[in-house]
Amino acid sequence: MRSIWNGAISFGLVSIPIKLVNATESHSISFRQIHTEDGGRIRYRKVCELEDREVTQGEIGKGYEDADGTIIPITDDDLSHLPIPTARTIEIVAFVPEERIDPLQMGAAYYLAASGAPAAKPYTLLREALKRSNRVAIAKYALRGRERLGMLRVVGDAIAMHGLLWPDEVRAPEGVAPDAGVTVRDQELDLADALMDTLGEIDLDDLHDEYREALEEVIAAKAAGEAPPETPEPSAPGKVLDLMAALENSVRAARESRGEEPAEEAEVRTLPPRKTASRGTPKETGGKKSTSTAAKKTAAKKTAASAKKSTAKSDQSGKKSAAKGTAKKSAAKSTGSKSTTKKTASRRRSA
Structure with missing residues (x-):
């Protein structure tokens, strides 16, 4: 890989000579501008405006246009002697x-x-220190005529x-979020x-540029004199009335x-609004309600009356059985006393 910048990393008093290499590449298909009538x-x-002639790349340099239109030439030597330490150095300023x-x-x-x-x-x-600290290095460097901010991190065995x-180059998201107050329900x-869980994760290596592949098919068909492949009709998105x-x-x-x-998913339905009776509307007093109340009162009276009768019967039967028991005891006592008298009389006679 060809380096685009040579310099050094300034890590405190440690200087690390490095080369800067592009880590990404573009696979997009580029087009040329042509004359539609003849394909030219x-x-x-x-073209130089003063001499009105075309110039080569070697004759082209840099210049700064002043407010009054004056052009001030700036050479590469001038840029290499900028009074800043980041002219050819990636200066680490912090670890975060x-x-x-x-x-x-x-x-x-x-x-x-x-x-x-x-x-x-x-x-x-530096690579192992970044690994062990689980931090990244914030650095300042100069590239393509301006000082820039950078972040150094470990990727595999490389930095x-x-x-x-710069922080002031990031715009605040003002006026982006919806103004209207929206409430999102738990359902x-x-x-x-559930949708996020169903879609799940994906290996990013499996993703590819389908637009570029389709464009290559169209170019190949045109080059072979064939009709380009037909584009499938996209399904028209329906108007979303119910988010659920x-x-x-x-x-x-x-x-x-x-x-x-x-x-199987539970169907989520929106309940209709509850109807509230007006205060002026009288309550219904139909015959069913009064009949039901009267029936309940009658049943309660009958239950109380039957309970009193059963209590009285049990009291009477208890008294009768108690009287019978007393009579039996008194009869037994009299029988015992009679037998005792007879035994005493017989003993006296024998004497």
Whole structure:
């Protein structure tokens, strides 16, 4: 991989010579501008305004246009002597947890390659220190005519650097969220969670650019003189009137696409509003209610009367049995006394 910048990482008093290499590449298909009548290429020529002639790339330099229109030439030598330490140095200024970095700030990604054998030891030291600390390094560097902010982190056995926007370059999300107050019900959140669980995770390596593949098919067909493949008609999205129904259908469709059995889901219905009787409306006093009340009172009276009768009968039977027991006891006592008298009389006669 060709380096696009050479410099050094400043890690305290440690200097690590490195080369900056692009970590990403674009696979998008680019087009040329053509003249539609004859297919001729449309080119932009670089012409000097003073001499009115086309110039080569070697004759082109940099210049700053002042407020009055004056052009001030700036050479590469002028840029290499900028009075800042980051002209050719990636200066580490802090180490912070990776969660502190807002993804909105992240931009282009680069690999930092060790430049030469002397850089191997300090390069490895910085890499292992970042690994063990579970932190990232925040650095400042100059690239393409401006000072930039970067984040250094470990990727495999290499150190990668992500260009960061300056904090004041990230716009606040004002006026983006809906203004109207919206309440989300627990049932809707449950269905949203079920949809996320059904979709699950995915290996990012399985994702690919379908648009580019379709574009390549069209180009190949045109080159072969064939008709381009027909585009399938997209299904027209229906107007979502019920969010709950849309979520349920989404969960069902996601499960079917994965070949899963559709689970039985409870149907969520919206209850009709409860009717409230007006205060002026009198309560119903139909015959059913009065008849029921009278029947209940009559039954209660009958129950009380039968309870009194049974109590009286039990009292009478108790008294009778008590009287019988007393009579039997008195008869037994009299019989005992008679037998005792007879025994006494017989003893006296014998004497």
